[in-house]
Amino acid sequence: MNINLNEIIVNQQPNQNISTRTFRTITEALKEAKAGEIIKIMAGNYKESIVITQPGIMLTGPDDPNEEVIVENNNEKSTIIFNSVSARISKITIKFSNENENSDQISDSLRTQEFSTFMSKQSTRSKGVDDENTSNKPSVYSQFPSRANDSDFEKGFGRQGTNSKFSTSIAAEKLSNINTGGNANGGIILDDSESEQDDENNLDQKSVIQMNIQEQHKGFLNIQRESDSEDSDDNISVVLNIKRDYPKRYEKPKLFRRVRFHKSAILARSGKLQIDSCKIYSSTYGIVVERNSSVVLRSNKFLGCKKTAVLFNNSKNSTIQNNFISKCFHGIDLFDCENIKISSNKIGNCENGIFSTGGGMFKIEQNDIFQNNTNGIEIQNQSNPSIISNTIFKNGLGISISKNGLSVISRNEIESNKTGIKIADESSPVISENKIFSNSETGIFITNKGQGTVKKNTIFSNNSNGIEIVNYSQPLVSNNEIYKNKKNGCAILNNGNGSFDKNDIYENNFSGIAIQDSSNPTITNCTVRNNQESGIVIFANSSGIIQKCAIFENHLYGIMIDHECTPNIQQNIISANKKGAIQALSGSKAKLSDNEMKKDANCNLM
Incomplete structure (x- = not known):
């Protein structure tokens, strides 16, 4: 074994002849250790929790892959806490003992952070406190994005004030379904024993809650604690600050299902940290990165994390590369992060593969994301990643974009999921140049006023519709090749809308395009050919515009129009369909003009 005299050695059986700077514990x-020094750890099982505060420290295990450093934690603390300018952690295995531990999987509410929140060991802060007196500043534990700062506390977040209250009946119901961040998860039950309406401001509680959800800059939920004990629920107060001039305080809320970053293998709270070639087993959280820390995670393995393998909160300029993540509840969670690059990872057998909420642009590139029960990738709340060149297969949903989510989804292979891509809740991604195939349900499903652009994709062999659009959704669908799907190539159903231009739709088992249930799309310049039923069918009070399309060689009709439907069909070429060009049933009010019909048996207007 070669020993560098500038290294510090950790060896459970030290040999004093090797180095005078040898210790039994990390x-x-x-x-x-001094700034910039290397701490080399010899093989062994180390049962301790570690705090790194010196800058530039490198903590590394042995170079021999047959030798292993195991750091085992059996208490409620994180195993390694990084709170410095820079450090590197390499070739270390972190395990947790399996003592009595609540291993309940985290609820869906954890993934929805609508309020900025704070946990403080002081519940009050006087107006005249000097900002430089750090002992009087709140101790902030921010699990999720925080938009307030010390000046906000000066303006009313932490001060005692008039104990005026809203009626809390609606607040309790609303907040109980919202994760409040900080050290609380699952919501707040407010004490309404003395509640009364605030006549001075005449603010409706329901609209206030909605305002806070939609515009976080205008309202904050502030949780504060007087007790020094993290485990005590005594002396907690809640301030719902609607405007800075009018903080509203609830004195005795009950917090339930509190979530802390206890039992994270590594907790990074500041600075730049590199973590490579480590193994993390059976922790609650694998690695937690917060407070603008910048981290490089490379070539690590995460197995069996009870909640999240890699969690970034309010972080920027980080890299997650070439890691293996398996059998964790969530693979990677990002809250209000920017400029994160997630590349060349394998993420599988989790509940969710990658989840992001809270805004910010980042990259998800060249990953294998597979066999996750709910979502391969889930994007919400203005998050705006570039999802490029990934292989996404055998998940519940391949990619889910919801709650005003954005994203660019390009050049991915999305196969053998239940649904390939789902767009919902006014989300507006750009989906281009993907192969979306062999999913057990729909290739692309767009619902609840979903928008976005779907272009230049190849969508084939899905077990339901190639593209399905419902519930007032209105995407732009152009230049796609859509074929051999088990139902329709495109289905616009239940008040669906959208614009379809220059798509090639062929050899689907039902019709090329199905328009049903009061739907109203615009279809232009499309080729609809050789489908097993009709080229285009219009049912159940639907309308729409069908213009300048080539509709030919379908096994029933070119276009079939049901009773009470009112489409505008013009300037199309309809040719060589086996039963005829157009069948319009009695009661339909279709407008037909300037269509060219060739080699069809007939045009039936019944």
């Missing part, structure tokens, strides 16, 4: 070595 903690002892860190106390003696």
